[in-house]
Amino acid sequence: xxxxxxxxxxxxxxxxxxxxxxxxxxxxxxxxxxxxxxxxxxxxxxxxxxxxxxxxxxxxxxxxxxxxxxxxxxxxxxxxxxxxxxxxxxxxxxxxxxxxxxxxxxxxxxxxxxxxxxxxxxxxxxxxxxxxxxxxxxxxxxxxxxxxxxxxxxxxxxxxxxxxxxxxxxxxxxxxxxxxxxxxxxxxxxxxxxxxxxxxxxxxxxxxxxxxxxxxxxxxxxxxxxxxxxxxxxxxxxxxxxxxxxxxxxxxxxxxxxxxxxxxxxxxxxxxxxxxxxxxxxxxxxxxxxxxxxxxxxxxxxxxxxxxxxxxxxxxxxxxxxxxxxxxxxxxxxxxxxxxxxxxxxxxxxxxxxxxxxxxxxxxxxxxxxxxxxxxxx
Numbered sequence: 561x562x563x564x565x566x567x568x569x570x571x572x573x574x575x576x577x578x579x580x581x582x583x584x585x586x587x588x589x590x591x592x593x594x595x596x597x598x599x600x601x602x603x604x605x606x607x608x609x610x611x612x613x614x615x616x617x618x619x620x621x622x623x624x625x626x627x628x629x630x631x632x633x634x635x636x637x638x639x640x641x642x643x644x645x646x647x648x649x650x651x652x653x654x655x656x657x658x659x660x661x662x663x664x665x666x667x668x669x670x671x672x673x674x675x676x677x678x679x680x681x682x683x684x685x686x687x688x689x690x691x692x693x694x695x696x697x698x699x700x701x702x703x704x705x706x707x708x709x710x711x712x713x714x715x716x717x718x719x720x721x722x723x724x725x726x727x728x729x730x731x732x733x734x735x736x737x738x739x740x741x742x743x744x745x746x747x748x749x750x751x752x753x754x755x756x757x758x759x760x761x762x763x764x765x766x767x768x769x770x771x772x773x774x775x776x777x778x779x780x781x782x783x784x785x786x787x788x789x790x791x792x793x794x795x796x797x798x799x800x801x802x803x804x805x806x807x808x809x810x811x812x813x814x815x816x817x818x819x820x821x822x823x824x825x826x827x828x829x830x831x832x833x834x835x836x837x838x839x840x841x842x843x844x845x846x847x848x849x850x851x852x853x854x855x856x857x858x859x860x861x862x863x864x865x866x867x868x869x870x871x872x873x874x875x876x877x878x879x880x881x882x883x884x885x886x887x888x889x890x891x892x893x894x895x896x897x898x899x900x901x902x903x904x905x906x907x908x909x910x911x912x913x914x915x916x917x918x919x920x921x922x923x924x925x926x927x928x929x930x931x932x933x934x935x936x937x938x
Contacts, residue, residue: 562655562782563792565667568747570796571869575753582759586698589764591636592686597628600685604678611651611677620682635683639766644773648680650791651799653780674780674801684774685803691767692807700761701810702817707832708806714909717829721838721908722917724827725882728840734883736847737913738837738854738893739906740861741876745833746809747797750869751775754798754812761811771808775799806832816864819854826850831909837861844881848893851879855895862896874898878906880915 606618620627638644652675661669695701696710704720706712721737728735751772758768778794798805798812809832816835820828825847827838839850855861865872874896881890881902890902905914905921912922 561667562670562672563789565670566653566672566747566782567780567792567794567797568744570750575750575867575869576756580756580760583762585764586700586762587694587764589639589690589766591639592632592690594628594632596686596689597632597635597682598624600682600689601628603685604682608678609654609675611675613647613677613679615678617678620678631679631682635686638683639770642769642773644770645680646777648677648683649774649776649778651676651778651780652783652788654783672782672800674799675783676799676801680774681803687767687770688804688807691763691804694763694767695761695807695811698762700763701814702828702830704820704827704829705810705814705817705831707830707834708810714831714911717831717909718911718913720827720829721836721913724838724840725917728882729884731840733840733842734844734847734881734888735838735840736844736851736882736893736902737880738851738900739878739880739908740835740837741873742813742833742835742865743871743873745813745870746800746805748869748871749798749809749812750796753868754808757811757814761814763811771804774804809833812868813870815868816861819860819864824850826854828854834909836908844883844888844890847881848891851893852895874900878903880904880906880913882915882917884916886916 601620601624604617604621606616606621608617610616654673654675656671656673657664658669658671663669692710701709706714706717725735725737754775755768755772758771759765775798778799779791780794781791782789798808813830813833813835817828817830820826820837825840829836829838837851837854839847839854841847841850853860862872864870875898877895877898877900879893879900879902892902893900902915905912907913912919912925914921
């Protein structure tokens with residue numbers, strides 16, 4: 561039950577359109593240098609729990625001068641020979657209970673922690689850095705995607721949210737935001753669709769082929785306090801905990817952010833799998849109609865959900881209507897036969913956003929939590 565919950569099977573239908581004509585890569589792929597390998601070793605945490613190989617990062621950090629030249633040749637051979645060391649596909653999944661849950665007979669109250677072999681994590685860290693550099697240098701990802709991108713943070717995404725709403729107010733308009741909920745974003749990602757998206761984003765073929773080899777033939781053992789399962793094959797998903805997984809998922813979900821049409825008063829901002837659609841207009845009926853269109857039109861979010869095996873939990877969607885007029889009527893929004901009522905506040909990226917942008921709800925909760933901590937200390 562836990563294995564099916566953590567690692568759902570791939571869809572039965574093909575997620576990739578047939579006969580697609582891919583554009584050429586934006587730049588050629590260059591071999592890794594010893595300086596890049598040393599930098600990757602420097603950036604590792606020395607005492608992270610290792611995978612099945614049992615090698616801690618401290619070994620690489622303390623022996624980087626001795627090992628870096630050998631690792632450079634080894635990692636470049638992986639690309640030159642189009643291969644991947646099979647034991648690197650094996651990892652341990654530690655199963656932990658989420659605290660404070662009333663019933664621990666349900667698989668969803670358990671959290672998987674992947675322990676990967678440290679040597680392959682060094683290699684994927686190099687690939688992740690190179691991939692991110694190419695994407696940033698050629699602007700291949702949406703500008704309103706803030707997660708996992710250098711120089712961008714949750715603060716930037718919240719600033720954009722506030723700026724968009726207040727610009728609407730300055731122009732005598734209102735704004736509405738629909739916060740989306742994607743069920744099992746990383747585990748449900750389809751490898752073939754990811755490779756398709758990477759080719760469309762014009763990444764070098766060496767990177768796409770490496771990603772495909774890395775995600776093929778994986779297997780894991782579930783590790784509990786006093787026992788361990790047999791090997792479980794992994795046929796789907798992007799492995800969390802791998803340095804390449806974050807940038808891979810950004811490529812996977814980039815189309816969802818790209819579907820917004822700024823000329824029509826539409827904005828989409830995202831932080832990894834947390835996505836919000838923002839629309840502006842003269843009335844909430846107009847902004848709701850735009851949100852509904854972003855979800856249901858051809859090429860919209862619902863079609864993206866189907867094509868990317870990323871199911872929306874519509875019942876967990878949150879709607880917020882922003883207006884300086886407290887008496888303005890706030891209608892409901894209907895998506896897939898589900899009526900969504902406007903909320904007065906919603907937690908987005910760890911911050912309580914309120915419909916008047918006063919931030920009083922977040923401030924009140926922060927003060928209450930701080931007071932509780934002080935009383936406990938006393």
